[in-house]
Amino acid sequence: MPELPDLTVVAEELARRITGARLLEASAPTPILVRATPEELAGLKGCILGAATRRGKFLLLPFERDGAAQRILAANSMLAGRFWLLDDGKARVRARTGLRLKLDHGRELRYVDREMLGKLYLVRPDALDGIPGWSEMGPDADDPTLTLDAFRRRIRHHPGELKSLLRNPRFVAGIGNAYSDEILWRARLAPLRKRSSLRDEEVDRLYAAMREVLAEATERLRTLVPPDIHEQHREFLQVHLRGGQPCPRCGRELRQIGGSEATTFCRTCQPPF
Ligand SMILES: [Zn+2]
Structure with missing residues (x-):
């Protein structure tokens, strides 16, 4: 299961490689993993990806328009969920792919979960508290304010x-x-x-x-x-x-x-x- 160090480094790498990328299409091949309707996913088209971050065991990916976040993808990958960043989106789509984000320049970000236990939420930036467990979360174990x-x-x-x-x-x-x-x-x-x-x-x-x-x-x-x-x-x-x-x-x-x-x-x- 990915923990704080794993997710911190994944977020850093995503921020480094796809911040500023344009989203061409979002789809959910295995819809059960994604808490978003097809219409909500379609509405992301044309958004610009903001810098990925981490909070607890959630990976956060903002979708922006005109520099302001419209939606945030909050991914809790649980046991076996993993993000794949592909330079060539033509690669075969694996079974149990929860989410495909086609980006410009042929790149693609996918979420694959062989155990099907992860949960991906698509929420407004002011609605993170609606995610189960979010509002009760204590400080991150590496939070500088946790003296x-x-x-x-x-x-x-x-x-x-x-x-x-x-x-x-x-x-x-x-x-x-x-x-x-x-x-x-x-x-x-x-x-x-x-x-x-x-x-x-x-x-x-x-x-x-x-x-x-x-x-x-x-x-x-x-x-x-x-x-x-x-x-x-x-x-x-x-x-x-x-x-x-x-x-x-x-x-x-x-x-x-x-x-x-x-x-x-x-x-x-x-x-x-
Ligand atoms: Zn010992």
């Missing part, structure tokens, strides 16, 4: 186990299964620890680990992802899905629990108290 003091205040209002806490977008937005494992390993905190058991110093360590892990991953992905924005890179992660391998810090075997939503951690570096 250590702000983090300390927020965490008091969010109980539960640390792994779930980090993945809760009402607490901080943008973190999923992979980066929550990486952050907790960096912070030396067990995933099933309760927030209420954390000492002040451990809250501070969690904040520092969150910011460091996300910043480092984003930096790394900038060198790995472009130009193929549909590829997800996880090969540099330290612990996530590496159960049975030695812990990069202490050398003992990493533990992994759970199935498709697995949690990986080190019992030595991340003691359960």
Whole structure:
């Protein structure tokens, strides 16, 4: 599942390559993935693409006329949704293509989702709050205004186990299964620890680990992802899905629990108290 670092880099690459492109045609080959009528899609024709951005796990793409956004595409790609940016739109259309945006100069942006779990919303710029979960979203985990003091205040209002806490977008937005494992390993905190058991110093360590892990991953992905924005890179992660391998810090075997939503951690570096 794409998380904050992945989506940040995809948004940057889209902004770099297609900001200013003219939309020739928008269509939804698999309409169930797109919350927009054919008429609404047809109404986008002739719009100019604004700069893509990210908020939480949403990728945002503005459609502009006369320099003002008319509609925003907000894409939550969930498990398997990916954007493909093609220099030649003649490429075969894959099964489960949710959206095709034909651009000038033969370029095309497509959204493909083999699990069919993603959701694409087309809304007016003032209607983002109507997207399920949007208005309850906490600050982005890399938001400059989320200072250590702000983090300390927020965490008091969010109980539960640390792994779930980090993945809760009402607490901080943008973190999923992979980066929550990486952050907790960096912070030396067990995933099933309760927030209420954390000492002040451990809250501070969690904040520092969150910011460091996300910043480092984003930096790394900038060198790995472009130009193929549909590829997800996880090969540099330290612990996530590496159960049975030695812990990069202490050398003992990493533990992994759970199935498709697995949690990986080190019992030595991340003691359960
Ligand atoms: Zn270890």
